[in-house]
Amino acid sequence: MARTTRALRAGILAAILAFSGLVATAATAADKELLDMLLANGALTQAQYDELLGKEELRKEDLRDVSVSVDAKGLHVETADERFAFRLGGRLQVDASGQRGSIANEATNGAEIRRARFDMEARFFEDYRFKGEVDFAENTATVKDFWVGYTGFDWGRFYVGNQKQPFSLAVEMSSNDIPFIERGTDTDLIIPFVDRAIGFRADFSGKHWYLASGFYGQSVGDNDDGTDAWGQATRFVYAPIVNEDSVLYFAARGAYRDPADNEARLRSETTHISNLFTVNAGTLTGVQDAFLTGPEAAFALGPFAIEGEYNRVFLRRNGAENLDLSSWHVAAVWSLTGERRASTFKMSSGEFKRLKPAHDFRLAGGGIGAWELAARYAAIDLDDADVNGGRQGIFTLGLNWYLNPVVRLMFDWSKILDTNSFNQDAENLDIFQSRVQFAF
Secondary structure, three states, X not given: OHHHHHHHHHHHHHHHHHHHHHHHHHHHHHHHHHHHHHHHOOOOOHHHHHHHHOOOOOOHHHHOOEEEEEEXXXXXXXXXXXXXXXXXXXXXXXXXXXXXXXXXXXXXXXXXXXXXXXXXXXXXXXXXXXXXXXXXXXXXXXXXXEEEXXXXXXXXXXXXXXXXXXXXXXXXXXXXXXXXXXXXXXXXXXXXXXXXEEEEEEEEEOOOEXXXXXXXXXXXXXXXXXXXXXXXXXXXXXXXXXXXXXXXEEEEEEEEEEOHHHOEEEXXXXXXXXXXXXXXXXXXXXXXXXXXXXXXXXXXXXXXXXXXXXEEEEEEEOOOOOEEEEEEEEEEEEEOOOOOXXXXXXXXXXXXXXXXXXXXXXXXXXXXXXXXXXXXXXXXXXXXXXXXXXXEEEEEEEEEEEOOOOEEEEXXXXXXXXXXXXXXXXXXXXXXXXXXXXXX
């Protein structure tokens, strides 16, 4: 009986081992078939296929073809082979402003949602890019960046859609990154000609240089009944010094614009919601075309940086004298907490990004974030021939607190130091602004 029992146990064990081997063989065959399918469909690279095939057993995490992560730049989704990726981000900027001076009562003061924007970026088939950006501030939806691009070449990148024109650092830099709440009064001369527009753009860059150029039509949302606008813009940056601690670059810029309806509106507002224009050439009619040019330069060393631009705009008019208008600014920033300004410069786009704190602010056991002091003098001259739009110079002092890479608090004080007879009472006007920014 005992002998029979031992024989039965041995038989059962042999059957179990045989069945286990059969299951393992079947599983291995199924695993290889699955890997073959993933390789054929492009979900695995050959290197990934060889690595997984060498495993004794495949686990669920081995075949995970999508990774999801969240960081200061938003929500990221990416396939294991890195051929497809998606990022969702956004920004919220809440501003408040007030003014003091003899004409301060003419301005609208208060608070507003300056920008409430969602943006998404995608990479597909490795070399193609897409970006879509919509702003919901001021109770309306406005399309901003909306383009597709090809980046498969080492020597260049190409984009088609609604996008920024490459002319000015101050205009091309994102509002998330500029060290002031608003761009300087000098940009009010050029933005009507070189802001976002639908067109084709090509970017090229090397270790010490950057070149961007494009051809453009009208902007998304333009609905004029007259002539179509078109133009061209080019910006070239040469940086003999570019490293993590220091940057020195010089830039040459040029643009041409044939405006819609042969019109151009040139004016400068004290704040975005003030409705107080201290220089105003009104709507110029009979504008045949506009030529824009001017140099640009920047220098950064350690926590300090200085940059400046000079703009010259030549307007040819039908039935009236041509105009020669100008604007410029010089700005300096200093990181009080020691973050290196040069480390934010990207040669691939020829521009500075915002600071990232060395130590994020936290109430318990954290740092104090990054503190930045910024100063700027900007000027614009809209007087020439029969046009008396006025001229002014504005000094701005700003203090920025970067609590972390996402949250920034900003405080600006501006003073109009020089103006002419267009609005003489604007001289010595004080402008106070603050912003809470959440950008990811």
